[in-house]
Amino acid sequence: MTKPLADRTDVYDVIVVGGGVVGCALVRRFTLEGARVLLLEKSSDILSGASKGNSAILHTGFDAPRDSLELRCMQDGYQEYLDIHARMNLPLLKSGAMVVAWSEEDLRKLDGIVEQAHDNGVADVRIIDRERVRALEPHLAAHALGAAEVPGEFLIDPWSAPLAYLQQALMHGANTQFNAEVTNGQFDGGVWRLLTSRGVFLTRTVINCAGLFGDHLEQKLLGQSSFSIHPRKGQFVVFDKAASRYLKNIVLPVPNERTKGIVLTRTVYGNLLVGPTAEEQDDRLHARVDSEVLSQLIAAAVERIPALEGMPVTATYAALRPASEKKEYRVRKVEGKNWITVGGIRSTGLTAALGIAKHVFSLYDTQHCPPANQQWPSMPNLAEHLPRDYQQPGYGEIVCHCEMVTLREIDAALRSPLPPGDLGGLKRRTRACMGRCQGFYCGARVAELSAGHLAIPLATGDCHESH
Numbered sequence: 001m002t003k004p005l006a007d008r009t010d011v012y013d014v015i016v017v018g019g020g021v022v023g024c025a026l027v028r029r030f031t032l033e034g035a036r037v038l039l040l041e042k043s044s045d046i047l048s049g050a051s052k053g054n055s056a057i058l059h060t061g062f063d064a065p066r067d068s069l070e071l072r073c074m075q076d077g078y079q080e081y082l083d084i085h086a087r088m089n090l091p092l093l094k095s096g097a098m099v100v101a102w103s104e105e106d107l108r109k110l111d112g113i114v115e116q117a118h119d120n121g122v123a124d125v126r127i128i129d130r131e132r133v134r135a136l137e138p139h140l141a142a143h144a145l146g147a148a149e150v151p152g153e154f155l156i157d158p159w160s161a162p163l164a165y166l167q168q169a170l171m172h173g174a175n176t177q178f179n180a181e182v183t184n185g186q187f188d189g190g191v192w193r194l195l196t197s198r199g200v201f202l203t204r205t206v207i208n209c210a211g212l213f214g215d216h217l218e219q220k221l222l223g224q225s226s227f228s229i230h231p232r233k234g235q236f237v238v239f240d241k242a243a244s245r246y247l248k249n250i251v252l253p254v255p256n257e258r259t260k261g262i263v264l265t266r267t268v269y270g271n272l273l274v275g276p277t278a279e280e281q282d283d284r285l286h287a288r289v290d291s292e293v294l295s296q297l298i299a300a301a302v303e304r305i306p307a308l309e310g311m312p313v314t315a316t317y318a319a320l321r322p323a324s325e326k327k328e329y330r331v332r333k334v335e336g337k338n339w340i341t342v343g344g345i346r347s348t349g350l351t352a353a354l355g356i357a358k359h360v361f362s363l364y365d366t367q368h369c370p371p372a373n374q375q376w377p378s379m380p381n382l383a384e385h386l387p388r389d390y391q392q393p394g395y396g397e398i399v400c401h402c403e404m405v406t407l408r409e410i411d412a413a414l415r416s417p418l419p420p421g422d423l424g425g426l427k428r429r430t431r432a433c434m435g436r437c438q439g440f441y442c443g444a445r446v447a448e449l450s451a452g453h454l455a456i457p458l459a460t461g462d463c464h465e466s467h
Contacts, residue, residue, distance in 0.1 A: 011202040012038045018209035020051035021353045024162035029357035031169040034368030042181035044421030044455040049211045053319020058154040059351040062117035076355030087376045088164040091383035097153035097250035101145045106254040113148045139246040159428035160379045167377040185221045205338045212284045212322045214343035227330040232323040234276025237297045238315040243272035270384035274301040287318035321346045333363045400442040402435020414453040422456040
């Protein structure tokens with residue numbers, strides 16, 4: 001006698017569709033709560049969509065909309081990251097931030113920014129005068145008139161964190177399927193039957209974390225979508241590591257109604273980053289850089305930090321954010337359908353991911369038995385302010401001299417429990433090909449070492465790209 005679908009062991013409790021930072025955090029949360037979870041990702045690796053490009057900042061939520069789900073998730077995610085990062089060997093670099101007033105109009109807006117920060121529970125935000133700004137950031141242009149100081153902002157590794165979340169889930173029994181695009185599905189009142197490019201998968205609950213295609217997934221499987229994605233492109237310029245000595249704080253502009261504006265910040269990798277822009281486009285797949293816009297970003301950076309004049313640019317890249325027709329997060333549970341959508345997560349997704357996972361689990365109406373003893377992955381460190389692998393004996397060889405990536409690091413990534421599926425994944429796990437030469441010197445060696453390991457093999461020239 002055939003068992004009912006709901007009783008079969010091949011039925012997952014939860015399938016998360018989409019392996020961005022939020023999807024990885026959700027797989028972790030539900031697995032640690034005792035659910036049997038599968039991640040479906042249509043690309044060959046995690047973070048292949050909107051999550052691969054961001055400014056890598058852990059935000060306090062000082063400027064998030066008051067009393068919003070976004071604020072709650074950001075602050076919950078911020079605190080959970082602080083609580084767990086050391087156990088996962090994830091880097092955390094205290095930088096602080098300043099919302100800098102570059103005009104009298106900006107200066108008049110600082111009181112409102114501080115008031116909102118205090119309303120949001122970020123009590124240490126305060127206004128500082130131009131002399132204090134110069135004392136904290138002596139390389140800033142002289143026309144900085146004052147700032148709102150935000151001491152609690154941090155810099156983190158935006159790629160190792162979601163990788164750690166998913167690796168911890170795998171340690172507790174979660175599963176993944178890559179190159180598995182969901183093409184259709186049916187719900188029988190108790191179980192979803194999802195048709196994918198890798199076969200059919202069964203689950204009691206679907207969580208839609210499909211990012212730039214989240215509205216399409218709702219339309220395809222539910223017959224209608226509750227929101228509409230309007231991709232917003234952000235272009236970035238990465239200055240050479242020598243530039244990072246000219247900045248300590250994250251320098252934010254006074255925002256306008258449309259965008260938070262262009263940010264100047266160091267990265268944990270030792271570079272200085274400027275961006276993003278905010279450009280509307282229809283294309284959900286391609287985020288192309290534009291030389292004129294990049295020149296404008298460089299000029300804006302030099303205007304704010306004159307010492308950057310003539311500083312070499314290591315890389316440029318563009319990324320798409322899954323903006324929707326509304327500013328708020330589009331998170332909803334569909335009653336009677338065993339379906340939760342997590343959409344419209346824009347620039348704050350890295351900070352909020354763990355908090356979003358906590359909130360979404362609160363919408364889930366099934367209890368499981370959490371594992372008695374949690375295991376914790378220890379991630380390889382890629383941050384410049386902490387000891388790197390090349391400083392330890394036995395690393396074999398330096399494969400990428402720009403980023404000091406060792407043979408041991410590349411080999412460990414390729415043989416890890418969650419190995420890269422393509423060149424982008426290998427870069428994000430090791431930083432090979434991401435330095436000054438953009439893979440010109442190490443590309444052939446990286447191709448040789450990764451031969452037979454990647455789902456999408458790379459040719460020698462594939463490393464030579466701006467990213």
